[in-house]
Amino acid sequence: xxxxxxxxxxxxxxxxxxxxxxxxxxxxxxxxxxxxxxxxxxxxxxxxxxxxxxxxxxxxxxxxxxxxxxxxxxxxxxxxxxxxxxxxxxxxxxxxxxxxxxxxxxxxxxxxxxxxxxxxxxxxxxxxxxxxxxxxxxxxxxxxxxxxxxxxxxxxxxxxxxxxxxxxxxxxxxxxxxxxxxxxxxxxxxxxxxxxxxxxxxxxxxxxxxxxxxxxxxxxxx
Amino acid sequence: xxxxxxxxxxxxxxxxxxxxxxxxxxxxxxxxxxxxxxxxxxxxxxxxxxxxxxxxxxxxxxxxxxxxxxxxxxxxxxxxxxxxxxxxxxxxxxxxxxxxxxxxxxxxxxxxxxxxxxxxxxxxxxxxxxxxxxxxxxxxxxxxxxxxxxxxxxxxxxxxxxxxxxxxxxxxxxxxxxxxxxxxxxxxxxxxxxxxxxxxxxxxxxxxxxxxxxxxxxxxxx
Numbered sequence: 001x002x003x004x005x006x007x008x009x010x011x012x013x014x015x016x017x018x019x020x021x022x023x024x025x026x027x028x029x030x031x032x033x034x035x036x037x038x039x040x041x042x043x044x045x046x047x048x049x050x051x052x053x054x055x056x057x058x059x060x061x062x063x064x065x066x067x068x069x070x071x072x073x074x075x076x077x078x079x080x081x082x083x084x085x086x087x088x089x090x091x092x093x094x095x096x097x098x099x100x101x102x103x104x105x106x107x108x109x110x111x112x113x114x115x116x117x118x119x120x121x122x123x124x125x126x127x128x129x130x131x132x133x134x135x136x137x138x139x140x141x142x143x144x145x146x147x148x149x150x151x152x153x154x155x156x157x158x159x160x161x162x163x164x165x166x167x168x169x170x171x172x173x174x175x176x177x178x179x180x181x182x183x184x185x186x187x188x189x190x191x192x193x194x195x196x197x198x199x200x201x202x203x204x205x206x207x208x209x210x211x212x213x214x215x216x217x218x219x220x221x222x
Numbered sequence: 223x224x225x226x227x228x229x230x231x232x233x234x235x236x237x238x239x240x241x242x243x244x245x246x247x248x249x250x251x252x253x254x255x256x257x258x259x260x261x262x263x264x265x266x267x268x269x270x271x272x273x274x275x276x277x278x279x280x281x282x283x284x285x286x287x288x289x290x291x292x293x294x295x296x297x298x299x300x301x302x303x304x305x306x307x308x309x310x311x312x313x314x315x316x317x318x319x320x321x322x323x324x325x326x327x328x329x330x331x332x333x334x335x336x337x338x339x340x341x342x343x344x345x346x347x348x349x350x351x352x353x354x355x356x357x358x359x360x361x362x363x364x365x366x367x368x369x370x371x372x373x374x375x376x377x378x379x380x381x382x383x384x385x386x387x388x389x390x391x392x393x394x395x396x397x398x399x400x401x402x403x404x405x406x407x408x409x410x411x412x413x414x415x416x417x418x419x420x421x422x423x424x425x426x427x428x429x430x431x432x433x434x435x436x437x438x439x440x441x442x443x444x
Contacts, residue, residue, distance in 0.1 A: 109406055153440045157420060182427060183420045184331055191420060194413035198379060198405045202439060205404060216438040217424060218375045
């Protein structure tokens with residue numbers, strides 16, 4: 001049941017690797033630089049409590065090959081499409097979990113969406129209809145993920161055109177102790193990805209008392 | 223300091239009228255049918271605790287004329303653009319607060335955004351740059367608003383191209399006892415409006431234990 005995390009040497013990828021490994025899910029982190037991936041895997045392993053699953057380091061193709069059925073894409077937006085073009089043939093039979101947010105290059109408080117509408121929709125267009133793309137985990141702060149003693153203060157909105165794949169990803173995400181919600185088809189990623197830029201604005205703003213903001217779905221207090 | 227609410231006879235408009243009046247803000251509800259507006263104003267007034275501000279009923283033009291400086295637009299999406307075209311000349315010197323969500327006609331779990339990107343951006347295009355349009359209050363359930371004994375379980379994301387107008391609307395919204403966040407320029411409405419359709423999906427879903435979901439911005443639990 002190994003999970004691949006591409007871009008697993010970045011802050012978000014490292015945080016997810018730690019959280020999933022601690023939750024018992026073996027993680028194969030992938031990077032263009034396999035030596036760097038192995039180094040980061042060793043560093044992360046040293047931070048894990050006993051009883052955690054293993055974190056291993058690979059080049060990108062190796063991480064994809066190691067994945068049982070799910071691959072998280074956690075690269076910077078600038079490398080999103082090129083990474084997927086290169087991997088297209090190797091992802092057959094797997095679910096791609098896209099956590100990438102198309103932040104504007106000059107202002108992370110804004111998004112600069114691709115013509116497809118969102119990163120998730122762009123990924124689906126590149127991979128074609130046979131490989132389900134699921135958008136998830138966009139709104140969780142990397143700092144929060146990497147600080148294992150904090151609870152994750154964020155619900156996870158999960159979207160994508162395959163309901164079956166959405167359900168599998170919701171079950172995976174739930175292992176992190178967070179609540180995952182079915183947010184509908186891939187178009188919902190236009191909202192979910194953009195929410196990250198709003199959270200970044202709130203974090204940067206001097207008007208609010210906290211950083212690493214997340215979102216929660218909340219019921220009336222009654 | 224009277225606040226106009228256009229479409230004030232609908233569920234969301236009625237709820238906002240009740241909440242603002244209870245918070246001490248006089249409300250002029252506007253409708254195409256002035257008699258209906260007067261009737262609803264009387265019904266709402268009967269529900270208010272002592273010490274609340276007044277709710278009065280008017281035709282649309284009359285409500286706009288009664289507004290000190292802010293006008294809430296709370297009509298169905300189908301009437302959004304036509305209402306603004308008709309009011310354009312009368313809104314000079316005022317801020318338009320657009321709470322309308324372009325829900326898809328055949329599926330309220332989805333949005334069907336206009337070519338401008340969102341209702342807020344469409345409104346700004348119609349009214350021109352001299353009249354500031356602020357998107358706000360999209361995500362608060364009408365049922366929650368109308369149930370005065372409930373706290374409002376929802377933070378309010380406020381966006382629009384005028385920072386000055388955003389701040390005025392944040393101050394207004396704060397009177398309802400909710401936290402208002404500066405979410406940036408009008409483009410953020412693409413996310414904030416669409417979030418309502420995701421909340422509607424969550425409300426409809428059998429998978430979650432509650433209805434009338436709202437969103438909260440949440441800090442790490444540490």
